[in-house]
Amino acid sequence: MDSDPLDGAAEISQPPVIEPGYTISTVTDKIASIVLGQRRRPGWFLGFAVAFLLLMMLLYAVTVLFAIGVGIWGVMIPVGWGFAIINFVWWIGIGHAGTLISAILLLLHQKWRTSINRTAEAMTIFAVMCAGMFPVLHLGRPWLAYWLFPYPNTMWYWPQFRSPLVWDVFAVSTYFTVSLLFWFVGLIPDLATLRDRSRTRAKQIIYGFLAMGWRGSAVHWKRYETASLLLAGLATPLVISVHTIVSFDFAISILPGWHTTIFPPYFVAGAIYSGFAMVLCLAIPLRKFYGLEDFITMRHLENMGKIMLATGLIVAYGYMMEAFMAFYSADIYDKYATLNRMAGPYAAAYWSLIAINVVIPQVLWSKRVRSSVPALFAVGLAVNCGMWLERFVIVVISLSRDFVPSIWRMYGPTRWDWMTFAGSIGLFLTLLYLFIRYMPMISIFEMRTLVTETQGESQGERK
Numbered sequence: 001m002d003s004d005p006l007d008g009a010a011e012i013s014q015p016p017v018i019e020p021g022y023t024i025s026t027v028t029d030k031i032a033s034i035v036l037g038q039r040r041r042p043g044w045f046l047g048f049a050v051a052f053l054l055l056m057m058l059l060y061a062v063t064v065l066f067a068i069g070v071g072i073w074g075v076m077i078p079v080g081w082g083f084a085i086i087n088f089v090w091w092i093g094i095g096h097a098g099t100l101i102s103a104i105l106l107l108l109h110q111k112w113r114t115s116i117n118r119t120a121e122a123m124t125i126f127a128v129m130c131a132g133m134f135p136v137l138h139l140g141r142p143w144l145a146y147w148l149f150p151y152p153n154t155m156w157y158w159p160q161f162r163s164p165l166v167w168d169v170f171a172v173s174t175y176f177t178v179s180l181l182f183w184f185v186g187l188i189p190d191l192a193t194l195r196d197r198s199r200t201r202a203k204q205i206i207y208g209f210l211a212m213g214w215r216g217s218a219v220h221w222k223r224y225e226t227a228s229l230l231l232a233g234l235a236t237p238l239v240i241s242v243h244t245i246v247s248f249d250f251a252i253s254i255l256p257g258w259h260t261t262i263f264p265p266y267f268v269a270g271a272i273y274s275g276f277a278m279v280l281c282l283a284i285p286l287r288k289f290y291g292l293e294d295f296i297t298m299r300h301l302e303n304m305g306k307i308m309l310a311t312g313l314i315v316a317y318g319y320m321m322e323a324f325m326a327f328y329s330a331d332i333y334d335k336y337a338t339l340n341r342m343a344g345p346y347a348a349a350y351w352s353l354i355a356i357n358v359v360i361p362q363v364l365w366s367k368r369v370r371s372s373v374p375a376l377f378a379v380g381l382a383v384n385c386g387m388w389l390e391r392f393v394i395v396v397i398s399l400s401r402d403f404v405p406s407i408w409r410m411y412g413p414t415r416w417d418w419m420t421f422a423g424s425i426g427l428f429l430t431l432l433y434l435f436i437r438y439m440p441m442i443s444i445f446e447m448r449t450l451v452t453e454t455q456g457e458s459q460g461e462r463k
Helices: 005-013 024-036 042-068 083-094 096-107 117-138 142-148 164-197 201-211 218-251 263-289 298-328 332-343 347-365 373-400 415-438 444-462
Strands: none
Touching: 024 164, 024 415, 024 444, 042 415, 083 096, 083 117, 083 218, 083 263, 083 373, 083 415, 096 117, 096 164, 096 218, 096 263, 117 142, 117 164, 117 263, 117 415, 142 164, 164 201, 164 218, 164 444, 218 263, 263 298, 263 373, 298 332, 298 347, 298 373, 332 347, 332 373, 347 373
């Protein structure tokens, strides 16, 4: 039976994963030159300077916090969780897209992940680092953070293993370890390429040390592929488990607005949602600034837009079911918590959240929008802001109205809250700038594989 000619036309019209005309040598030269190039880009120095200033602001805010205490923040009774926990959940969510792109799409043999997986993996590690510091800062006595770990001690003082806050320690630390190993293992062949192409002795030694003696033999490739698949298999359930456990911080409590079974699945969907939004916000400027439009093509951007649309619909369903179950359950406290979100003093935050996370992403149904780089960047930026607002609504609005009306208070973040939050963005961007300067942001050897496959397909079509 003959195939439909429209299917072939659709396949031809689909943007390629890598633009034609590249060879293995030119791909290697273009990616490696970003790291090994002698010419310095003034734009990189400007961006790094801004990020580093924000990082210094974070260090200043944390120093004052250690000297005075968490009283400098806006937290009080009943809102004992403020910006620290909001930012913790937000940063953990941002890190999920990297694991999804690296691990799950690798197991599903999706070749379009190749150009963006390295940057997404780095984004995951840096986001988890930013997230991990907030619970420690929030402890009030951060020098006693090691009490959360089950270490041998003479006081017989053990963590409460039935607490989801202890579960967070194990989940986030495991997630960070596996993500770091997966990222580093994927870098090894490229580090060997940088070692062989470096012109200075210092770079040869550093990249050679990190390459761990890689020579590209058949044994090395076999072990590399085995390690990659094993780590991808470990990382895949972590995508689901980590943010599920983070949602348990809220879901297993008895507080109205938190005690709901919809939290685990829609927290995971929201994490992937915000994670892909951040990948778009990073990939679009990088492809423009470094001239990587041939490698990060419209096919990558359009596919990420489709994933954002799908996960955004799941998040919208979560919002709808959360409100529906509050009324359907006939629980007066859950009902009041929902009405307080919609019509209470924080109603503007709630409806802004709905507009940004539910209404705005619906423009992604249009192929014209998915094919527009500025539109995708704007939607990604909006979704990141909307997902931060979601955490604000969940944490602050639910806590501000307790069971005892006499202690109801309005939460107001102080300048130290904002400085710590902006400083965490500075930490993230500083690490990202260092990564793109000293490590290949696109996997060289995987792009070589794409070139080989593309050439083989084109030769087969000619025959």
